[in-house]
Amino acid sequence: AAEGWTATSDRDIVPFIEGYASYGIRRVISTEISVDGTLEGPAVSLYRRILDILPELWLVASGGVGSISDIATLDAAGVPAVIVGKAIYEGRISLSDISRINLSSC
Numbered sequence: 001a002a003e004g005w006t007a008t009s010d011r012d013i014v015p016f017i018e019g020y021a022s023y024g025i026r027r028v029i030s031t032e033i034s035v036d037g038t039l040e041g042p043a044v045s046l047y048r049r050i051l052d053i054l055p056e057l058w059l060v061a062s063g064g065v066g067s068i069s070d071i072a073t074l075d076a077a078g079v080p081a082v083i084v085g086k087a088i089y090e091g092r093i094s095l096s097d098i099s100r101i102n103l104s105s106c
Helices: 013-021 044-053 068-076 085-089 095-100
Strands: 027-031 058-062
Touching: 013 027, 013 044, 027 044, 044 058, 044 068, 068 095
Parallel strands: 027 058
Antiparallel strands: none
C-alpha cells in the first residue's frame, strides 16, 4: 500500500524490495498493515521470508508489536530492528524494558 494506505497493489513485496536492492538499497522499513496498530503480534513469517531471500537487508519491522516477547521473537527470526511506537505509547513496553533485554543483533 502507498499514499497513506489509500492506494494498493497486487505486487508481492519481495520482488518489489529486490528491485530497489538491485540499485543498492540495503535498509528497508516494512509495515505489515494488516496488523499495524493491533498490538497483537508482528508478521514474523513475512519478515523471515524477506530475509531468507535478501539476507543482506537491514530490515526494520513495523506493525503489531505489543510486547517485549514480540521483540524477542523478531530478534530470533533475524530481524535487526523494530518499530515499537504504539506499544510504548499504550504503556505495553517501557523504555526501561527495552534497555533490559539482550538482543543478539546489538
